[in-house]
Amino acid sequence: MSGSSRRDFLKTSALIGAGITGLSISSAKAAPKNILSENRMGVLVDTTVCIGCRQCEWACKEAHDLPAGNIASYENREVFYNMRRPSENALTVVNQYSAGKGSDLPVDVKVQCMHCDHPACVSACIVGALSKEENGSVIWDTDKCIGCRYCMVACPFQIPAFQYNKALDPKIMKCDFCFERTKEGKLPACVEICPVEALTYGPRTELISIAKDRIKRDPDRYIDHIYGEKEAGGTAWMYLGNQEFAKLDFPEPGDKPAVGVSESIQHGIFAYFVPPVSLYALLGGIMWINKHRKSSDEEEK
Amino acid sequence: MSNDYSSPVLIKHKFLTPGVFVLIVLAVNGLVFLMGRFFFGLGAVTHLNNQYPWGLWIGVDVAAGVALAAGGFTTAALGHVWHKEEYHLIVRPALLTAMLGYTFVAFGVFVDIGRWYFIWHPLIMWNGTSALFEVGICVMIYLTVLYIEFLPIVTERFIGNVNLPGFLSRMNKPVDRLLRVLDRGLSKTMFIFIIAGIVLSTLHQSSLGTLMIVAGYKMHPLWQTPVLPLLFLLSAIAVGFPMVIFESILASRSFGLKPEMHILSKLGSMIAPLLGVYLAFKIGDMFIRKTFVYLSEVNTASVMFTIEVLLGVIIPLRMFLSPKVLKSPGLLFTAASLVVLGVLINRINNFIVAYSPPYSLHSYFPAFGEFSVTIGLIAILILLYRVIVMNFPVISLPGKQKAAQTKYTIKGTK
Numbered sequence: 001m002s003g004s005s006r007r008d009f010l011k012t013s014a015l016i017g018a019g020i021t022g023l024s025i026s027s028a029k030a031a032p033k034n035i036l037s038e039n040r041m042g043v044l045v046d047t048t049v050c051i052g053c054r055q056c057e058w059a060c061k062e063a064h065d066l067p068a069g070n071i072a073s074y075e076n077r078e079v080f081y082n083m084r085r086p087s088e089n090a091l092t093v094v095n096q097y098s099a100g101k102g103s104d105l106p107v108d109v110k111v112q113c114m115h116c117d118h119p120a121c122v123s124a125c126i127v128g129a130l131s132k133e134e135n136g137s138v139i140w141d142t143d144k145c146i147g148c149r150y151c152m153v154a155c156p157f158q159i160p161a162f163q164y165n166k167a168l169d170p171k172i173m174k175c176d177f178c179f180e181r182t183k184e185g186k187l188p189a190c191v192e193i194c195p196v197e198a199l200t201y202g203p204r205t206e207l208i209s210i211a212k213d214r215i216k217r218d219p220d221r222y223i224d225h226i227y228g229e230k231e232a233g234g235t236a237w238m239y240l241g242n243q244e245f246a247k248l249d250f251p252e253p254g255d256k257p258a259v260g261v262s263e264s265i266q267h268g269i270f271a272y273f274v275p276p277v278s279l280y281a282l283l284g285g286i287m288w289i290n291k292h293r294k295s296s297d298e299e300e301k
Numbered sequence: 302m303s304n305d306y307s308s309p310v311l312i313k314h315k316f317l318t319p320g321v322f323v324l325i326v327l328a329v330n331g332l333v334f335l336m337g338r339f340f341f342g343l344g345a346v347t348h349l350n351n352q353y354p355w356g357l358w359i360g361v362d363v364a365a366g367v368a369l370a371a372g373g374f375t376t377a378a379l380g381h382v383w384h385k386e387e388y389h390l391i392v393r394p395a396l397l398t399a400m401l402g403y404t405f406v407a408f409g410v411f412v413d414i415g416r417w418y419f420i421w422h423p424l425i426m427w428n429g430t431s432a433l434f435e436v437g438i439c440v441m442i443y444l445t446v447l448y449i450e451f452l453p454i455v456t457e458r459f460i461g462n463v464n465l466p467g468f469l470s471r472m473n474k475p476v477d478r479l480l481r482v483l484d485r486g487l488s489k490t491m492f493i494f495i496i497a498g499i500v501l502s503t504l505h506q507s508s509l510g511t512l513m514i515v516a517g518y519k520m521h522p523l524w525q526t527p528v529l530p531l532l533f534l535l536s537a538i539a540v541g542f543p544m545v546i547f548e549s550i551l552a553s554r555s556f557g558l559k560p561e562m563h564i565l566s567k568l569g570s571m572i573a574p575l576l577g578v579y580l581a582f583k584i585g586d587m588f589i590r591k592t593f594v595y596l597s598e599v600n601t602a603s604v605m606f607t608i609e610v611l612l613g614v615i616i617p618l619r620m621f622l623s624p625k626v627l628k629s630p631g632l633l634f635t636a637a638s639l640v641v642l643g644v645l646i647n648r649i650n651n652f653i654v655a656y657s658p659p660y661s662l663h664s665y666f667p668a669f670g671e672f673s674v675t676i677g678l679i680a681i682l683i684l685l686y687r688v689i690v691m692n693f694p695v696i697s698l699p700g701k702q703k704a705a706q707t708k709y710t711i712k713g714t715k
Contacts, residue, residue, distance in 0.1 A: 032428050085660050087351055124515050126433040127419075127426035146422050147415025150433045152354035154515040158658050161351040162415060164344030170415040251659045253518060261527055262515040263430050269507065269530070270435070276500050283382050283496045290384035 032128025036117055040136030041182070042204035042236040043191060044211055045110055047248065048221055050198040052080070052096050052108035056190035060092045060112075063178060063189035083249065086111055088161040088173040092190060100243030102220045107241065109248050110190070110199070113138060113159045113175035114228060115236035118257030121151035121160060129172075136204060136236040137177030145172055156232050156253035177236070204236055211240055233257030309393050309454075309694035314556050316691065324680040331677010334670040335412065343415060346670035352658045353665035360652035361675050362409030365645045366402055367440070367509055368537050372548070373399020373447065374502035375541025381495045390697040391564060393454065394552065395545045397686065397695050400447040405682050407444055410437075412674065432511035439505035446498045453491070456484040458693050506537040513651055521602045522592050524655040528582065535579040536644055542568045542575070543617070543640035550634045552696065555687075561697075566627040569636070573621040576640065580614050605646065605654045613643010 054074040061068035066089060080096035087093075092112035100107055115138045122130045122138060129144035130151055140160075147170055152160045163170040178188035186192070191199040200207060208229055215222045227245045228238030232253040241248060269275060338346040349356050376395040380388045411417050423437045463477045464470070510533030513520055526532070546565050553560040587593055596603045620626045620636035627633060653665070690696050 083660070083662070085351065085662060120515055120517075123430045124433065125428055126431050126437055127422045128428040128431075129426075144419075144422060144426050145416060146419040147417070148410075148413075148433065149354035149415065150431070150512075152351070153513070153519075153656070156517055156519070158352065158519075158660050162354065163342075164347070164349060164415075165342045166415075167340055167342040167345075170342060249660070251518070258515060258517045259430070261517075262432060262511055265511050265514065265527065265530060266430060266432055266435065266508070269504065269511075270429075276504055279503065280496055280500045283378070283499055284492075287382045287384070287492060287496065290382070294384055 032122060032125065033131035033133065034119075034122050035132055035134045037134045037136070038205075040117075040134070040204050040236060041177075041201065042115070042136055042207050042238060043188070044200040044202075044207040045237065045239045046198050046200070046214070047107050047109050047239060047241045048100075048103065049196050050094070050108040050110060051196055052077070052094055052106070053195060054079075054094050055193045055195065056110060056199070057090060057092055057094060059189040059193035060175070061090065063181060064091060064176075066090070086113075086159055086161060086174065088163045088171070091173060091175045095249065097243075097248050100241065100247075101223070102242055107243065107248065109239070109241075109250075112190075112237065113177070114157050114232070115175075115177055116156075116232055116257070117234040117236070118232070118259055120154040120156060120232075120258035123259035123263055124150045124154035126150060133179065135177070135179075135182060137179050137182070138174075139176045139179050140172050140174065142169075142171060147172075154258065156258045157251060204238075207238060211238060214240060230255040233260075309390070309697045311692060311694060312556050312558075312690045312696055314691065316687065318555075320555070321684065321687065324684055327680040328677050328684065331674045331680065334673040335677070337670060338412060338674070339417075343413075346668065346674070348665055348668040348671065350663050350665065352661050352663060353653075353656065355652055355656070356665060357653070357667035357671040357675055358409055358413040360649045361645070362678060363406050363413070364509060364652050365648040366406040366409060367506065368533070368540055368644050368648055369544050369641060370399040370402030370406070371502065371506065371537040371541040372544040373402070373541075374499045375538055376545055377450075377495050378499050381492070382499065388564060388568070390561065391545055391549060391568065393695045393697075394549060394690075395541075396447065396450055397689060398544070398548055400444075400451050401682050401685055401689075403440065403444045403447055405678055406440060408678065432508050432515065435508040436505045436512065439501050439508065443498060443501040443505065446494050446501065449487070449494050450491070450498060453484060453487050454693050454695065456480045456487070460484060502537075503534060507531065507534040509533050510651075513655070516656065519656060519658055520651075521595070521655040521657055522590070523587075523595050523602055523606045524651050526586050526590060528586050529651075532579070532583060532586070535575075535582055536647060539572065539575040539579045540640055540644040542572050543637035546633060546637040547641050550630055550637075552686075552690070556690075556696075558696075558698065560630050562628070562630060562633075565630075565633060569621055569627045569633050572637075572640070573618055576614055576618040576621065580610075580618060583610065583614070602654060605650050609643055609646045609650055612639060613646055614640075617643065 055071065058068050058071045058074050060066075077096075083095050084090075084093040092110060094108050094110050097107045097109065099105055115132075115136055117132075119130065119132055119138045122128075122132050125145075126148055127144045127146055129141045129146075130138060131141070132138050147162070149160075149162055149172075151172060152158075152162065159174050161173045163173065178186070178190075181188060187201055188199075191201045200210065202210075208226065211226045211229075215224055215226075222240055222242060223244065225245065226238050226240065227250055228235040233256060239245065239250070246252060334346050343349055347356060347358070372395040376388065376392050379385055380392040411420055414420060423434055424441070428434045460477060460480050463473045463480070465472055465476065507530035510530035514525070514527065514529055517525070546568060549565060550560050552558075596606065617636045617639040620632065620639070625632065626636055
């Protein structure tokens, strides 16, 4: 390698380094919206109150322009024979379980997106199509999503569903906490229709104190656990129950946010682009030394 | 790049053989199902569902595809960074495999994502916390780098050889001049791209491992570990040379050439330590997290893990330590194939077998359509490889270095 190209080498290496550092600054701005507001809203689901009327399922479909059918058809209780999960056709479903303590009645559990405080889907999404909004909801942006379904892989509650049978414009379907309705000051559709007030909508911090209060007032009715207060780092939707939540098919994701490990690894590899740039410099150095050694060997010959 | 040790030539061989015919049939079958996917949606061709969002296409086409294209950056490091010129004759075939491999990966992603027409979105919509974003951007840049690294092969083919048909023949001279300028520019700056290619590879090979970490408890403990990125990187580095050996012996057989055993044996002797490092981390991680308890029960996960480690790492590691294996084309090929198979199984295990969602209403086994598309794409890849080595100087013929040398003095540089 001649002297001039050696200088070129150093110059270009420096330029690339500068370019990449510039990149890291702009990438910080491009992060998706992930707000953890003090006043974020939530819902407290009291599974001991729910009667399994499934009117919330109907109201949810109506509010999200999904084929809902006749509300009377939701009185059919045969659906409880099999566990159902939220899907692209139903953003919320109610499942029924055998009775818990202090009651002979079956327990009904409404399932939908938990709207995590540290959502794995928001962290994982390749284009930042999912965002945690100020009001606590985790919502999906149809204009960004590329349909890679990494959010479904990431979600600890296995919630996002995908329209596999659409060739064009398939969507990720999940509960959006009635983002459009609450913006207008309305209640989420499921909360509004619930005939027994099993669902309480309010600021998350208040809901926690309401829940603690209920457990304290009626310790025979509830087990001492608010599911969602700490699970996966805390969720906007929280549950009260009269038996272990594992028996009600709730997952046990642990108290740490699912995103923790993967984000710290990701940030470790890309700490201000220092590791990749150093590796580049190191390899450049080795290349230069080896080339230099070769050419001086040839000169000696 | 100097041609002291290698002088690639165009391979002259009949294109259509019975094997090629079979590949064409497989390719057409894959394309039919691919049309089904684009006309009727993913659900029409795949068994993917809301419980199992990622299947064969992500596990094999993308994850294994990236790993098995690692021959490109490992040989580039050996040949160019460590400047071992005797290996230059395997750099080009490895580069071609990497280029085609990554093209196949990118196409695999295109096929798998539901909203394929938005595949360009990550270019302008960034999410720094997403491992997938990192993989996507790195693969995109690396694919570009691979095409740039391949350009000198194109200029070498056409400089002094530009022969455009019809009225375009007036353009012969300017095009030739353009190619010469390009060639000179590239040979001065190529080192930038070569190093960039290696850095980009280490980045996304490891980030591919970070991908499944976010799945947390949904992934079987035998595979779910915070050192997954390191394991992915180490296995990619370990599979690079075996893939080159695998592909080189296969190509030699297909074209009726003698395998370059003097180079391949030397390459083979480097594999055992690389596999050893990978195995040490894999087993070490297993003991630190005490996951060996999961091997005491017999189920899909433990069986697949055992196959992956025993067949894909331990047996070939032992084989590569034996001088007899290194000298015999057949045994060397077997050992290299085992490593390739092992990494393939590892990626399938990580992305499909290990993924166990809490609510599994339907289990997942790839549909016939998914197998068809994957096999069809691999068939197209092999056919493209064949077309390119028959039309571009990629493969060096054994014992023809001297004669071929003069043929390329036509090249403007050096």
